[in-house]
Amino acid sequence: MQRVHVYISGLVQGVFFRAATRRAAAELDLTGWVRNMEDGRVEAVIEGEDESVDQMIAWCRKGPPASRVDDVKVSKEHFTGGFSDFSIKIL
Numbered sequence: 577m578q579r580v581h582v583y584i585s586g587l588v589q590g591v592f593f594r595a596a597t598r599r600a601a602a603e604l605d606l607t608g609w610v611r612n613m614e615d616g617r618v619e620a621v622i623e624g625e626d627e628s629v630d631q632m633i634a635w636c637r638k639g640p641p642a643s644r645v646d647d648v649k650v651s652k653e654h655f656t657g658g659f660s661d662f663s664i665k666i667l
Contacts, residue, residue, distance in 0.1 A: 577655045578624070578626050582619070582636055582648060583619055584620070585646050587644040588618045591639075597618070602662055606628055607659035611664065623656070636648050
């Protein structure tokens with residue numbers, strides 16, 4: 577099990593990135609959250625099985641069809657198991 581904190585930059589707001597991220601995370605049985613940031617990036621915290629988290633990071637590097645991902649920064653954190661689902665957070 578692992579937890580990662582992800583920052584995605586590019587054309588990632590206004591293109592259904594958060595909703596698509598939530599859908600992809602649900603399909604991979606992951607928990608955590610995703611939100612838009614004031615600086616135009618998208619931020620996510622993702623927890624789950626190692627392989628599923630790795631697949632989600634790969635998905636974040638592509639994003640949904642209308643997006644353009646320029647960069648993804650990933651930092652590993654201590655797994656907590658503190659989430660019951662994957663949600664969209666509002667600033």
